Amino acid sequence: MSTAAGSGERQARAALSRLMEPSDWVGLALVAAVGPVDALRIATGSLAPGPSLQTDVQDLLGRAAEDGGARTLAEALERWVPRARELAPGRDLATIARFGGTLLVPGDELWPEALADLQLGSPLCLWVRGRLDAGIPPAQRVVAVVGSRDSTGYGNAVTGDLAAGLVQRGCCIVSGGAYGIDAQAHRSAMAAAGDAPVPATMAVMACGLDRYYPAGNEELLRAVAERGLLISEVPPGSAPTRWRFLQRNRLIAALAGTTIVVEARWRSGALNTAHHAAGLGRPVGAVPGSVYSANSAGTHRLLRDGSAVCVTDAAEAAELAGPFEAATAESGGWQAPLADHDGLGVEELLLLDALPVRQGAAAGKLAVVAGLPEQRVLAGLGRLELAGLAVRDGSGWRRNRRQ
Known part of the structure; x- marks a missing residue:
């Protein structure tokens, strides 16, 4: 998995996800204003907020999908104090790794682009x-x-x-x-x-x-x-x-x-x-x-x-x-699994449905089941064989399921 975020940003976002509740609008506005690393420093008291930061945060909240202006940055800083003492992002990252998981952050190759539609409400x-x-x-x-x-x-x-x-x-x-x-x-x-x-x-x-x-x-x-x-x-x-x-x-x-x-x-x-x-x-x-x-x-x-x-x-x-x-x-690197019927015409679909799974059948019997002329059945079986969907053995034609 390729990543665009540095270890500092990754650790900061991990810590912020514990410090702030989901959709903490003031916190999300703070991250949008100064970035996750400085947002964590401000939220934990190791960096003093600049004189214009409150205005910047309120401006972002005013443009958010929901009204977050009821709480100020000063109130949020006070609200985060109890959790700030317990932050241990390295421990959280080690825990998720122990369960075979990982942390995705914006900018990672696998980060879902669709979350951008949440705008300021996108998760940290x-x-x-x-x-x-x-x-x-x-x-x-x-x-x-x-x-x-x-x-x-x-x-x-x-x-x-x-x-x-x-x-x-x-x-x-x-x-x-x-x-x-x-x-x-x-x-x-x-x-x-x-x-x-x-x-x-x-x-x-x-x-x-x-x-x-x-x-x-x-x-x-x-x-x-x-x-x-x-x-x-x-x-x-x-x-x-x-x-x-x-x-x-x-x-x-x-x-x-x-x-x-x-x-x-x-x-x-x-x-x-x-x-x-x-x-x-x-x-x-x-x-x-x-x-x-x-x-x-x-x-x-x-x-x-x-x-x-x-x-x-x-x-x-x-x-x-x-x-x-x-x-x-x-x-996103994801593709749907191919189904056996993908790309087939009507006659091939009818013939594919008629093919038995285990014991083979003769072309004449398949013509009856599929409701097709035997000559069309033979031609269709050739196309299905080329597609890897039909196989012929001693008992006749049968379905060859894709692995």
Whole structure:
């Protein structure tokens, strides 16, 4: 992994991520005004702020997406004092390394460009564990699937179909690692991906990545850490809090090009994610449910207000996400796994579906199954063989699955 930030900036951002809460607007404005190294020195009292710094910070806050002017720099400096004594960025970096993870900062090759849409609210850094060899997928290929923690059987079934169908179309699923819809989305994405060499799912956590929260999802989150990505903006050892849960929702919305809400009560964290996505100008979809289900009251609210588009299956979700051609290796080093059917015409698709997996079949039998003339079948089998999708042995023709 190539990096643009020096060790001093990396250490400073690691320390600031412990000193400041996510979306600490005064702190983020301070970093924007003087850079992370001097911001840390000012925040910890080893460097006095210049006479014009308060004005610079207030000017940045005045142009931020949210009003941060209610707190001054002097108040923030006082607020940071208790944590300043406990900073040990070297220890935090060693901890994440021990778990096989790393720290990403702006300027790194793998830093997600989509986070720039958060403007001043962009995180100071990202603590990451998992399959970083393929990079973090670009937003064009990421779909957020979120919803209620107390999901219904209907919600779980729809989520499973959506996540699996989207992964099969080359998408990566991002969610929050919570019970209910989040867990089902992660689980189905990994099941659909099989042994694909790229992350099929990402979990954005509200706590440090040295712990699995909620505890009941430990096995699932371990699997995500092995086969996907765990992401957090708070350092190891950080506990989940209500504020951190709400703020991680903006990261889910920013990392995803599209957000789908499957089930959500009238007041739900999933709605918070949807509102962040809408604020970023990203498309939002909502799955309709029973008018008698409290778990769908929030999704119906999104649909009624015009904040979301009705989505009922993976094809509609993919249509909402739009074309993926713009997402290339240059946009984050991530490419979707090729599916067997990519680039095939109608006849080849029919023939591919007709091919048995284990025991071979004669061309005449395949013609019956595929509904094609035998001469076309023979020509199609030749094309599939050249593509590495069909193989002939003593028993006839059978499917040759890509490894």
